[in-house]
Each structure stands twice: as structure tokens, then as C-alpha cells.
Amino acid sequence: MASPAYTTPLLSESSNSIISTTSSSRSSSESEESPETSQRFQDFQLLDLQLKISRTPISCFHSYKSLAVLSGHVGTVSCLALCGEFILSASQGKDIIVWQQPDLRQFTKFGTGDGSVKALVTIGNNVFTAHQDSRIRVWKVSRRSENVFRLIDTLPTTKDYLGKFMKQSNYVQTRRHHKKLWIEHADSISCLAVSNGYIYSGSWDKSLKVWRISDLKCLESIKAHDDAINGLVASKNGVVYSASADGKIKAWKSSSGTHSLKGILEGHKDVSLNSVVVSEDGVFVYGGGSDGYVIGWVGNKNLDSWKLICEVKAHEMAVLCMCLMMGEFLCSGSADKSICIWKREINGGLFKFGVIKGHEGPVKCLQASTGSVGGGFMLYSGSLDKSLRVWWIPKYGGDGDEKKDSSLITK
Structure with missing residues (x-):
């Protein structure tokens, strides 16, 4: 099944409204509310x-x-992303600042959580932030709210968690005498990447997880490296590359619904x-x-x-x-x-x-x-x-x- 199209939103300079690029997946009424950039x-x-x-x-x-x-950040700047005419910058101090171009003034600030922000990506009207507390937070860019960037969910979602926590086979050993559900990261999430309707998260727990954007469900957890994963990138042909403290970059490709290792770059x-x-x-x-x-x-x-x-x-x-x-x-x-x-x-x-x-x-x-x-x-x-x-x-x-x-x- 073809993955949905995702566009990057633009917020109006004079108001909190969103001016989004048109997408074939949007309805005509939504297109009227969000004119072409x-x-x-x-x-x-x-x-x-x-x-x-x-x-x-x-x-x-x-x-x-x-x-x-x-x-303006209270902590060291850890990650950046472009969101239409805005720059998003996040810090170890948990705050995310939205800067407006071209005058580069501070537009707003948002953020919450028990850990500093390690990575962020923007997809359509959503912003995904990865945190030191091993969670991914999903923010909705909404023009109907004074709080323009509104927290709407946390990964893994409550629904996903409740669907798995009763079954013992869904738990994995993270360290001695400690177990977690396989959909949970056991350490800081250091990087995120987006490709073909999926979000990929890499962690210091050495694992690579695959999340479906449409329903925010965790589909896979891969024991990817022998040490912490520090970086992720996805190519246009759907191959995902993970860089690790173990000195290797690994190439991952989806086939028949699961990701397999295609190559190792030493x-x-x-x-x-x-x-x-x-x-x-x-x-x-x-x-x-x-x-x-x-x-x-x-x-x-x-x-x-x-x-x-x-x-x-x-x-x-x-x-x-x-x-x-x-x-x-x-x-x-x-x-x-x-x-x-x-x-x-x-x-x-x-x-x-x-x-x-x-x-x-x-x-x-x-x-x-x-x-x-x-x-x-x-x-x-x-x-x-x-x-x-x-x-x-x-x-x-x-x-x-x-x-x-x-x-x-x-x-």
C-alpha cells in the first residue's frame, strides 16, 4: 500500500495560522483552509x-x-530542524525555540519531559522530538490554539503499551534483573530519521526501532549495533543508515514488511x-x-x-x-x-x-x-x-x- 504524502507546514507571520504546501492526500476543504505557499x-x-x-x-x-x-536557550543546543519559514532548535535544557525567518526573531517556545531533547524531525503538521528519558514526543502544529505547538502523544503510545504489557514474550532483558517491553527504548534516544511513512529511532541502548507514522505504532525493534547508535539518515530509495560508536555504519532495507541488514561500512x-x-x-x-x-x-x-x-x-x-x-x-x-x-x-x-x-x-x-x-x-x-x-x-x-x-x- 502506498504511503501517504507528507508536507512541511508554514506558520503565518502575522498570526498562528498554518500555510501548508498542497498535498494530493489532502481534502479540498483542507486545501481551502491551507492555501498554497x-x-x-x-x-x-x-x-x-x-x-x-x-x-x-x-x-x-x-x-x-x-x-x-x-x-535564548538555557542549555546547550543539541539539534535543529527547518519547518517551512521557521527554524526549530532544541537544547539539553528541554526547551525548543521556534525562530521566524527572515528576521530571525523568537516566535514561540515549547517543550516538556523528563529528559533533554536529543533529536527532532518535522513531518507534515507534526514535530517529533526524541528525549534523554527514552521517549519520543509528538507535537501538533495547530493554528486554532494559542499554544501553537501542542503535545498530542508520546511513543510508545498508551494503546500500544496496553496491547503488549500482559504478554511475557513481549519483554526483553535490558540489563541484569531489568526487563522492558520490546517497543520501549532502554536508554536515551539519540537520533531520528523519516522515510516512506516511517519514523526510525536510534538509541544508546544499541537498538533501532521502526514506527509507523499513520498510527504511531512500533513495528520493529532491531538489535542493530554493538554500541550506542549516534546517527541515522534515510536515502530517497528507502535505505536507512545507522552510525554507531562501534565504528560501523549499517545499511537497512525494508523487504516484505521487515527490515534486514543490507551492508556494513567499516x-x-x-x-x-x-x-x-x-x-x-x-x-x-x-x-x-x-x-x-x-x-x-x-x-x-x-x-x-x-x-x-x-x-x-x-x-x-x-x-x-x-x-x-x-x-x-x-x-x-x-x-x-x-x-x-x-x-x-x-x-x-x-x-x-x-x-x-x-x-x-x-x-x-x-x-x-x-x-x-x-x-x-x-x-x-x-x-x-x-x-x-x-x-x-x-x-x-x-x-x-x-x-x-x-x-x-x-x-
């Missing part, structure tokens, strides 16, 4: 950016001067892999390690055989996060407080395009704009210094000393 935000953003550029010396952009520094020995990204065409996978390296692999058609194609010493300290932009740029954030911009070549190799410095703490999360803005792209970075920074990265060049690809491995 115009170019208003894109035009405003570009105009605002052009004004900033006109007031700023060109040399500032060669060193990637930040357009804005957003402060990193450096005794080095944790903290993040993973996949190219738009699904051909190349890159992992960021605790030794400061970014490593790239290419898989065969069946994804059961992987070849190491590049490795580059990206940072002096651990790579904590990565993101891909416009199909040709890879951004890496590090514990050394810097962000590196890499140009990806057609063969998968990387060469340094530029370096961003400005954060006063390790860079924990990165998010790039979904489209081109003024001949470049917007980059958002969150740090342990409790701030969110906004950067504009031009496509035409970085610091003027681009290094040709030396990362490609040839044999």
Missing part, C-alpha cells in the same frame, strides 16, 4: 540577505561572517562514528568520526558490498555532525568549534571549500537550507555555547585557497 518567504529572505550583503565588506564573506547569533578501528549522511542519488555515504576524519564509501547496486573511496582529516577533534547541501557540498561540525565546508566531486572525493569559525563551544548540529539563496545557501549551526548561528555560504568560493581533492583513495 507563495514565494513570499523566499523573496523576503533573498531581499533581506541582499541588504545584509550590501552593508557588509566582501572580505567578511570570505571568512564566513555570521548573519546572526541567536541566543570505519577506523576503535573510532566512534558520530554522524552519517547520504548523497541525494543514494550512491555515496559519508561518516564523521571521533578521530576528526570524514570517510566516504560507495556501494554496489544491491548495497551488499561497499568500497572505501575517500578519507580526509577534517578536524583536529571529533566530528560531531554533518549535513549535505545542494548535492555538492558537505558541511562538518566539530568539537574543535569549527565548521568545514567540503565540495563533493562526481567520483565522491572531497576537497576543502572553506572553514567557518565563530562558535565558542563544540558544534553539535548543522542544518542547511533546502534551496539556493542568493547564489549560495543558508547554513544553521547549534553549539554547546548555547547559541544558534546563521551563515550564508556562497557557491563561488570560500577562503580563496580551495584545495583540490586529495581525499580520494585509488587502488
